[in-house]
Structures are given as structure tokens and as C-alpha cells.
Amino acid sequence: MSEWSEFDIRCMRLALEQGEKGCGKVSPNPPVGCVLASGGEIVASGWHDHLGGLHAEQAAIADAEERGLATHGSVAYVTLEPCNHHGRTPPCTEALLWAGVREVVLAAADPNPTVRGGGAEFLREAGITVRSGLLEDEARRQMAPFIHWCEQRRPLVTLKAAIDADGMVDSEDEEAGRFTSEASLTRVHELRRESDAVLVGVNTVIRDDPKLTVRLVPLEAGRQPLRIVLDHTLRTPPASRLVTDGQATLILHSDGDEQRASALASDSVEVLHMPPLQPTEPPGVELDQLLDLLGDRGLQRVLIEGGPDVWSRFLLAGLVDEAFIIRTDASIGPGPRAGIDAAVLTTAGLQCASNDSSMDDVIEHWLR
Structure with a gap:
């Protein structure tokens, strides 16, 4: 089991705050937030804002780019396991690879049984460290309708x-x-x-x-x-x-x-x-x-x-x-x-x- 630092918790709480901005706007997708951090500092953040728009990871990477901040070697804190399939947008796993992220910290795994674990496995196979379970209960509450529908x-x-x-x-x-x-x-x-x-x-x-x-x-x-x-x-x-x-x-x-x-x-x-x-x-x-x-x-x-x-x-x-x-x-x-x-x-x-x-x-x- 991972031990979480105060900085880890701070970053994931900010990711949850970002994700909250998508509640009521992105169904049938879940609300998701992402924070990028490097060297003990928060670099950028983003959230899934509307259907067909950037997913949270992509939005955080775009936020860093707009401000001229490097993402190579950063840590991504994401409230939900990144998607690894093509939908309305390309896979978020590919965006994280492109950004040079070295580690991904997840709050919750994808509840959809057909894709659960696929994003984390893809990232690990690409050499990215993946840890999960940080503030998982809070994340599951935030996306409760999505999780309930996936499971029930x-x-x-x-x-x-x-x-x-x-x-x-x-x-x-x-x-x-x-x-x-x-x-x-x-x-x-x-x-x-x-x-x-x-x-x-x-x-x-x-x-x-x-x-x-x-x-x-x-x-x-x-x-x-x-x-x-x-x-x-x-x-x-x-x-x-x-x-x-x-x-x-x-x-x-x-x-x-x-x-x-x-x-x-x-x-x-x-x-x-x-x-x-x-x-x-x-x-x-x-x-x-x-x-x-x-x-x-x-x-x-x-x-x-x-x-x-x-x-x-x-x-x-x-x-x-x-x-x-x-x-x-x-x-x-x-x-x-x-x-x-x-x-x-x-x-x-x-x-x-x-x-x-x-x-x-x-x-x-x-x-x-």
C-alpha cells in the first residue's frame, strides 16, 4: 500500500476540486480532474469541461503549454484511471506519454468492467510508475452516478x-x-x-x-x-x-x-x-x-x-x-x-x- 505525503494529498484534493467543475456538464462521461506537479510544485491543472472537449489530463497538459511550463518528468494526479481507447477524443494515456509524465497517481480505477485496469496497465508497460487509491472514497462519491451505472x-x-x-x-x-x-x-x-x-x-x-x-x-x-x-x-x-x-x-x-x-x-x-x-x-x-x-x-x-x-x-x-x-x-x-x-x-x-x-x-x- 502506498504511503501518501501531504503534497500528494494536496494535489489530489485540488484535482477533485477541478473535477467538481464538470459535475452536471459531462454525463454520460464522469467528472474528472487532473493536476500536474514537478519538483514539489503544482505546474498545471484541468478538468473535463464538456462532452467532446478535452479530458482532464489533456486539459492540464494544455494549461501547462499555455503558460510555457514544462511537463516532462512531472507527476500527474488524476481522479479516475486515464482512458486507453479512442472515443470523442484520443486516449488520455497517449497524452500523458506525449507530455513525458514519469508517474501517475490515481484516486480510483475505472469502474467499467470492460476497460478497468487497461489504462494503468498501458502506462506501466510504457515505463510510467502508477500508484492508486489516493482519496478514493472522495473520488467515488464525486462520480457516484457514473460508478453506479457502470456497476448496476x-x-x-x-x-x-x-x-x-x-x-x-x-x-x-x-x-x-x-x-x-x-x-x-x-x-x-x-x-x-x-x-x-x-x-x-x-x-x-x-x-x-x-x-x-x-x-x-x-x-x-x-x-x-x-x-x-x-x-x-x-x-x-x-x-x-x-x-x-x-x-x-x-x-x-x-x-x-x-x-x-x-x-x-x-x-x-x-x-x-x-x-x-x-x-x-x-x-x-x-x-x-x-x-x-x-x-x-x-x-x-x-x-x-x-x-x-x-x-x-x-x-x-x-x-x-x-x-x-x-x-x-x-x-x-x-x-x-x-x-x-x-x-x-x-x-x-x-x-x-x-x-x-x-x-x-x-x-x-x-x-x-
Whole structure:
């Protein structure tokens, strides 16, 4: 096992910071960061910024070149094993060889079983020292959706719920509206940006007529998440924004008629019949079947935004991998209860990893 110096750790932490800049921008690729160091000094850094753009290693090498700094004999700190195949860009292993790197320090091996270890082996055969495992847990957390999809061939399921001081999620006496802070709303839009799909039940569509798009944080054109509606009998209103705004929407039903399906379908709206493989309670799309479908389509992270019935189904099935619970001191009056407390989350196999009270609301982060 390698012993890591303080400088090693410092460099890899910077590489992780660089990699964070790619979160929500590069799926289906993972977010990756790279730092080049020489003689105990950091020479350059880079990250994978967008699909088709330079990978992290290539970006770090380009950064050094732009500043007129030598890379020969340097050490590369990379959060993920360098790729050794031609895709949208040439292999990163070849870029590291070209740059004259003498050593590569990895946080995590490539989780894809078809290529795992290939990059490290190629570098070793070329005479480059390779060490791995530095801050591996942090790196795996950063690229959790990618790793989950590679290992499970299903998307990582993230649940988001906003709950008032009395455990309610909506007021039966008021029009639908937001009761959390602006900072919490911004965090929700960040979660949408980091997700490949946002899922709700049809009751949420009827009650809120939501957009479910990323609006409050920067987003590259064409990267809005897919909106998914679980709609057992196709009650989605044809005039709802999810149907009419031109953004991609998938409506899943198990017992809707063809006439309603035709009224909803368009170039941007796919209506898919998914009869359950076995009876579900309550009746509806079978969730395991749904996640297999999304995984087959290459979706790596799905954000479950509501409502209580949908949350309950995913939690009871043990299919939630992480949850963000936004709790506010506001009281919105009588209405549907969230049905989510510490006991429910713990029973679903989750543990509270952090509790952020720095904003007006408290945001709990639960992980499997």
C-alpha cells in the first residue's frame, strides 16, 4: 500500500476540486480532474469541461503549454484511471506519454468492467510508475452516478423532498407554491443540472403544472434533464407545461387508453406503455422495470421530486440511493404529509451523511 505525503494529498484534493467543475456538464462521461506537479510544485491543472472537449489530463497538459511550463518528468494526479481507447477524443494515456509524465497517481480505477485496469496497465508497460487509491472514497462519491451505472446498469436514484415545520408538503387551502428559501431552490436546480432525468407522479403535474427544468443555475444548451411522469391511467393534462413546452418528456403508464396516449404524444413527448411484470400496489408502473429501462437508455442519475406517493413507493422498495430533505420553519397549513422522517429513511437503508443549516432552511443529505 502506498504511503501518501501531504503534497500528494494536496494535489489530489485540488484535482477533485477541478473535477467538481464538470459535475452536471459531462454525463454520460464522469467528472474528472487532473493536476500536474514537478519538483514539489503544482505546474498545471484541468478538468473535463464538456462532452467532446478535452479530458482532464489533456486539459492540464494544455494549461501547462499555455503558460510555457514544462511537463516532462512531472507527476500527474488524476481522479479516475486515464482512458486507453479512442472515443470523442484520443486516449488520455497517449497524452500523458506525449507530455513525458514519469508517474501517475490515481484516486480510483475505472469502474467499467470492460476497460478497468487497461489504462494503468498501458502506462506501466510504457515505463510510467502508477500508484492508486489516493482519496478514493472522495473520488467515488464525486462520480457516484457514473460508478453506479457502470456497476448496476441502472441510474442512481436521488430523492428530493421539501417539508414544512409540521411535516406537510403542500397546503390544501392555498394555490400550489414554494415555501422554501431562494438558496434551497437554487440547490434544487443544481440537483436537476446534475441529473439526467427528473421524475414526478401525475398528481404533482395536475397540482403544480411544473416545468422541472434547470433555470436558476448555468446550463449548457441542450442539456436539460429528461422529465419523467408516472401516470398509471394517463391523467396528464394535454395543456400542461411538460407536454407543451417542447422539452423532452417521457410519460409512463400501465393502463391508459390509446386515445389519451395519442393526445399527449409529440416530437418532444414520448408516451410509453409499461404493463407491470407482476401486480403492483398501488397499481402502476413497476419501479424495478422502470429503472432497468432508464439504465438501458444510458441515464445515470434520476431525481425523484414528488410527490408523497411516489416517494413512498421508491423508499418502501429500497430503491433510493440518496436523499436531500429540505426542512423549513414555515408552516403552510393542513395538507398532504410527506411521510418522510428519520425512521422511514433509516428503514429504507439510508444514513444521514450531513446536515446543512447554513441557509434559512436545513438540508439533510442521506446516503445508502
